Amino acid sequence: MSYQFNDKDPIYIQIKKRLEDQIVNQELTENDQIPSTTEMVNFYQVNHITVSKGVNLLVDEGIIYKKRGIGMFVAEGAREKLLEKRRGDFIDRYIVPMLKEADKLDIDTEELKEMIKAAKESDIDSS
DSSP states (O other): OOOOOOSSSOHHHHHHHHHHHHHHTTSSOTTOBOOOHHHHHHHHTOOHHHHHHHHHHHHHTTSEEEETTTEEEEOTTHHHHHHHHHHHHHIIIIIHHHHHHHHHTTOOHHHHHHHHHHHHHHHHHHO
């Protein structure tokens, strides 16, 4: 079995993001062992160095930790760190541009709240 990568990001970043998603979605929780580098190499069908590069970024960020001779594990507080980081990214990527566009369109905060609420409700209804 192999995994489909996109052309947008380097493969090691996509592997890193996949592990982050598993932590955020609680498929991997604190102190869970993550798949070994060899398992990921076989699953993703990529070079060992590519997998190691993505995993080492998570080690550097304190999201996972290594136990020598045993494997790699999800660090305590990893999910909270990732959620905090993603919320900041969400603000920068979506909220700030939305607010700028709302200002251009003379949409005030209350009207914007109502628009968000209505869009969320219609999304829930269509699910």
